[in-house]
Amino acid sequence: MKDPVFSYEFFPPRTPLGERRFWRTIGRLEAQEAAFFSITYGALGTAQPQSVTAVENAARECDTPIAAHLTFEGSTKEEINAVARSYRDAGVDRIVALRGDAREDAAQARTRGDCYKDVPDFINGLLEIHPFDISVACYPDVHPKAKSVDADLQALKEKIDAGANRAISQFFFDVDEYERFRDRAAVIGIHVPIVAGVLPIRDIDSVVSFSAKCGAKVPDSLIKAFSKGAQDHDTMAKLSQDQLDSFIDQLIERDCRHFHIYTLNQMVNIKRCRPRQLLDVSVSRGLSA
Ligand SMILES: Cc1cc2nc3c(=O)[nH]c(=O)nc-3n(C[C@H](O)[C@H](O)[C@H](O)COP(=O)(O)OP(=O)(O)OC[C@H]3O[C@@H](n4cnc5c(N)ncnc54)[C@H](O)[C@@H]3O)c2cc1C
Numbered sequence: 001m002k003d004p005v006f007s008y009e010f011f012p013p014r015t016p017l018g019e020r021r022f023w024r025t026i027g028r029l030e031a032q033e034a035a036f037f038s039i040t041y042g043a044l045g046t047a048q049p050q051s052v053t054a055v056e057n058a059a060r061e062c063d064t065p066i067a068a069h070l071t072f073e074g075s076t077k078e079e080i081n082a083v084a085r086s087y088r089d090a091g092v093d094r095i096v097a098l099r100g101d102a103r104e105d106a107a108q109a110r111t112r113g114d115c116y117k118d119v120p121d122f123i124n125g126l127l128e129i130h131p132f133d134i135s136v137a138c139y140p141d142v143h144p145k146a147k148s149v150d151a152d153l154q155a156l157k158e159k160i161d162a163g164a165n166r167a168i169s170q171f172f173f174d175v176d177e178y179e180r181f182r183d184r185a186a187v188i189g190i191h192v193p194i195v196a197g198v199l200p201i202r203d204i205d206s207v208v209s210f211s212a213k214c215g216a217k218v219p220d221s222l223i224k225a226f227s228k229g230a231q232d233h234d235t236m237a238k239l240s241q242d243q244l245d246s247f248i249d250q251l252i253e254r255d256c257r258h259f260h261i262y263t264l265n266q267m268v269n270i271k272r273c274r275p276r277q278l279l280d281v282s283v284s285r286g287l288s289a
Contacts, residue, residue, distance in 0.1 A: 012054035071100025076113035120162035138167035144215035171199035
């Protein structure tokens with residue numbers, strides 16, 4: 001059976017302290033085998049130019065391949081294509097192609113020029129620029145704006161048919177839900193890997209509040225187990241690590257082989273992750289994962 005593969009998501013740092021944490025975590029995770037590090041675009045209140053700087057710096061400094069997130073909402077085709085071309089020129093071969101959340105400047109962008117209409121259209125545009133390896137987003141708990149469960153899955157199929165190599169899921173906590181989602185996807189002809197998005201639980205209140213915005217379901221049992229006050233810091237850290245290890249183990253039992261860890265720029269210890277074999281660096285830099 002194939003060993004599990006891990007990728008790690010970061011957001012661009014905004015402060016000098018954040019910058020130190022970003023590079024410290026990247027440095028420590030560089031010692032692990034990783035399929036890629038991905039860097040978000042304009043998410044969590046960061047400005048898009050900060051993403052461009054972080055991607056270009058990471059591409060220069062890291063041995064692990066970098067996947068740059070790109071969102072088309074709020075930009076004209078020409079504006080976002082220019083960013084994609086600058087990534088290609090910086091040697092970034094992987095893009096996570098996204099709509100992005102509804103932005104106030106979306107209508108304004110349409111007055112400046114032609115805009116991509118949806119993610120498949122965006123993927124077509126990206127592939128005209130360069131044969132990027134493309135990941136897209138998917139939602140085991142269903143995207144809050146989707147018209148229905150089936151419409152959400154159909155939207156994913158259209159993104160895969162446009163040329164995406166894998167779908168990275170929004171974080172979720174119910175392995176049965178993930179399995180059902182993957183089975184439903186296979187039934188409608190989606191055969192690329194459905195990468196499991198994993199959010200380590202550090203602060204349950206922020207997990208609950210973030211989940212409410214993105215439509216992820218947090219089981220009551222998790223909220224109860226992680227609720228503050230009952231445990232000291234060390235007990236909580238152990239609970240968090242045990243939950244992460246057990247969640248990944250359960251997914252491996254269901255044949256999941258690629259995990260995308262939402263690090264929030266903090267160090268994560270993955271029991272199943274192997275130290276990097278330096279002799280294999282050229283292999284891990286390939287686009288096979
Ligand atoms: C792995 C991952 C990485 C992400 N990275 C970033 C990032 O770097 N920056 C960032 O800003 N956001 C990021 N997001 C959030 C993402 O941009 C939002 O979830 C966005 O609302 C949908 O993007 P999408 O690419 O899935 O779009 P789509 O595939 O178009 O949408 C997914 C589903 O939601 C429905 N939907 C979404 N928006 C609308 C709408 N306006 N009108 C009608 N239907 C809609 C679609 O019909 C479809 O069913 C990420 C999400 C994931 C899962």
